[in-house]
Amino acid sequence: MDIDVTTFGKYRLVKEIGRGAMGVVYLAFDTVLERQVAIKTIAANSSRSEFRQRFIREAKSAARLRHPNIITVHDFGEEKDKLFIVMEYLEGIDLDQLIALRHPMDIKDRLRIVCEICDGVHFAHTNGVIHRDLKPSNIKIQADGHVKILDFGLSVMEDSSLTQSRMVLGTPNFIAPERIKGEPSDSRADQFAIGLIFYELLSGQSAFNAETIPAMLFQILNAQPFRLAGDLAEKFPMMNQIISRAIRKEPKERFLTVLDLAMSLNALKEQIQQTAVCKSDFLPISELRYGEECETLIESTSPIETQTIIKPKMSPKGKWGLRIIALIVLPLLFWIGVHVFSPEKDVNPESNPINEKVPKGFVLLDAIPYISIEKVTSLPDEAEVDISNLSNRLTPIRLELPVGKYRLEGLSGEDRIPIKIELMVNSYGEQHKVLIPDPDDVRKAVEELSVSVLEE
Numbered sequence: 001m002d003i004d005v006t007t008f009g010k011y012r013l014v015k016e017i018g019r020g021a022m023g024v025v026y027l028a029f030d031t032v033l034e035r036q037v038a039i040k041t042i043a044a045n046s047s048r049s050e051f052r053q054r055f056i057r058e059a060k061s062a063a064r065l066r067h068p069n070i071i072t073v074h075d076f077g078e079e080k081d082k083l084f085i086v087m088e089y090l091e092g093i094d095l096d097q098l099i100a101l102r103h104p105m106d107i108k109d110r111l112r113i114v115c116e117i118c119d120g121v122h123f124a125h126t127n128g129v130i131h132r133d134l135k136p137s138n139i140k141i142q143a144d145g146h147v148k149i150l151d152f153g154l155s156v157m158e159d160s161s162l163t164q165s166r167m168v169l170g171t172p173n174f175i176a177p178e179r180i181k182g183e184p185s186d187s188r189a190d191q192f193a194i195g196l197i198f199y200e201l202l203s204g205q206s207a208f209n210a211e212t213i214p215a216m217l218f219q220i221l222n223a224q225p226f227r228l229a230g231d232l233a234e235k236f237p238m239m240n241q242i243i244s245r246a247i248r249k250e251p252k253e254r255f256l257t258v259l260d261l262a263m264s265l266n267a268l269k270e271q272i273q274q275t276a277v278c279k280s281d282f283l284p285i286s287e288l289r290y291g292e293e294c295e296t297l298i299e300s301t302s303p304i305e306t307q308t309i310i311k312p313k314m315s316p317k318g319k320w321g322l323r324i325i326a327l328i329v330l331p332l333l334f335w336i337g338v339h340v341f342s343p344e345k346d347v348n349p350e351s352n353p354i355n356e357k358v359p360k361g362f363v364l365l366d367a368i369p370y371i372s373i374e375k376v377t378s379l380p381d382e383a384e385v386d387i388s389n390l391s392n393r394l395t396p397i398r399l400e401l402p403v404g405k406y407r408l409e410g411l412s413g414e415d416r417i418p419i420k421i422e423l424m425v426n427s428y429g430e431q432h433k434v435l436i437p438d439p440d441d442v443r444k445a446v447e448e449l450s451v452s453v454l455e456e
Contacts, residue, residue: 014036037088378404
């Protein structure tokens with residue numbers, strides 16, 4: 001063992017079991033509780049007080065995490081100027097090693113692995129801990145097939161090293177663009193990494209490939225990976241849709257939370273469970289990159305352009321039907337306008353459903369596939385809400401609406417399937433579930449749209 005000590009307090013080192021840019025991992029024995037543990041020593045200058053304080057703060061946060069999919073931190077400390085962290089000892093195989101074996105794997109097992117990663121990461125996020133270094137080598141697949149996420153709380157050392165040397169430690173394939181640019185990052189950086197892990201688990205290869213670190217960083221910032229192809233990808237287009245959303249360059253365009261990502265993965269898993277899909281090889285890669293399939297719709301954000309793009313085709317019979325309805329309805333509307341809405345009639349501003357005095361809530365909408373919001377109507381009085389001030393109507397989208405019930409009308413996905421959504425807006429934080437149609441089958445309203453209403 002390449003170390004000048006054989007014990008760390010009550011822990012006796014047995015052998016080295018791993019080595020990386022962050023330090024060395026040893027199998028050790030807890031002489032008090034008489035159990036095997038894993039000890040990771042930190043390859044850093046622990047004499048710097050600021051570094052030690054950050055390490056202790058992060059280690060305490062990680063030690064509080066108790067979840068089936070997160071490795072348990074038992075202890076941490078310092079021995080002869082060496083920082084160390086004590087974790088449960090796991091037997092199994094790292095996810096990168098499992099992928100490298102290239103054994104056929106049931107697509108349902110691959111989805112289960114990613115869903116368990118999401119479960120563990122979401123639990124950490126709700127407890128204020130962001131991993132920041134998710135990658136296949138930090139995912140342990142145990143003998144029973146379940147996931148354990150490693151190295152929570154240790155990414156702070158990587159950040160410190162980045163600040164000192166301006167170099168990226170290890171393989172940067174899974175670093176979110178905002179971190180590369182030195183911008184503030186949040187939990188959505190972990191989501192970016194999960195999307196890339198899902199891609200690699202399905203395809204057997206990294207989404208970004210380059211011979212040098214600068215070239216790799218350039219790809220992450222500027223290039224889009226090639227889409228998954230093959231029978232499975234064509235049969236279940238949600239695979240590519242989920243990956244495309246999770247690895248968007250801009251954090252605000254990704255899923256709202258890892259929980260939303262997990263919900264979409266579970267919806268995909270339910271679709272696949274209804275089929276006889278068994279073990280399969282890795283999916284091939286197409287010549288089409290992510291983002292290319294919806295560039296036209298995304299670029300057309302003005303009301304006129306959007307209406308031109310999404311205008312549905314209508315049969316001649318339908319056109320004649322609309323003309324007949326118009327001949328009947330227009331005179332009726334004219335009569336109502338003359339006799340009901342006269343200039344002398346005083347309209348009570350308090351009755352206006354979109355009056356500024358009414359309490360408002362902020363609604364965050366997300367969907368797989370994306371939705372183009374075309375119309376928002378206040379219920380039950382059918383008053384249309386003005387959304388002309390929205391520069392972009394594609395989900396994910398943030399709407400500010402007065403408290404009340406609403407109907408949203410729009411078009412779902414590349415097929416532009418008409419949909420209607422009803423939701424309730426409150427002035428306090430709350431989770432809602434609404435339904436949108438599945439683009440693969442217009443007869444079903446199947447996929448769940450996550451709606452979060454935040455306090456103003």
